[in-house]
Amino acid sequence: MRKEPSNSLSIKALTVWRITAAMNMAIFFAIIVAFIIVSFIFTLPFWISVVLLFLWLVLAIFFIGFYPRIQWRRWKYDVFESEVEIQHGVFFVKRTLVPMVRVQHVDTVHGPLLRRFKLASVTISTAATIHEIPALEEEEADLLRDQISKLARVVEHDE
Structure with missing residues (x-):
């Protein structure tokens, strides 16, 4: 099997990818907030909002903190x-x-x-x-x- 390619991307790619992920997560957060507001109007269970916020937090940590580093190492x-x-x-x-x-x-x-x-x-x-x-x-x-x-x-x- 052929060896892995040797050239990497710029280390600045990490910053760009993290900023992009943060912008995407901000949009996702706005959607969740809108859902929470609607859930109060229609009296949906509160635990749904808590689960959505927890899910958002986990995804934000992963996609902003860890994913860009892994992606950069593989490119x-x-x-x-x-x-x-x-x-x-x-x-x-x-x-x-x-x-x-x-x-x-x-x-x-x-x-x-x-x-x-x-x-x-x-x-x-x-x-x-x-x-x-x-x-x-x-x-x-x-x-x-x-x-x-x-x-x-x-x-x-x-x-």
Whole structure:
């Protein structure tokens, strides 16, 4: 079996993922509060509200505190002359090989949150799918995009 890819994402990905999780959990909390207000109007049992708040707290601790660290440790990638290898996943680890001959174009993408932390994601487009390597330092993402693009052109000209 092939060894695990060696390149990791930026450590700043943890902060970005935690902020994203906190925003999602805030929305979830607002929904729970709305449910609690409605439950008082319709006199539903109080224990339902307590269970929902407890569930929210457990999920918030997991998705903000632990999940990003596990996710960051599993995200790995390598670029070879003939393929890009991507590994990711928390509970189920997925390893993908993207042949250079299939690469149609490569982009760097960064939204407001990634831009704030000077990060970018590299997207690799093939005819069938789009593969993403998220949360790289901007300079590293640009170099990776250029490297993959160059290798894809070389493979295309060789055939």
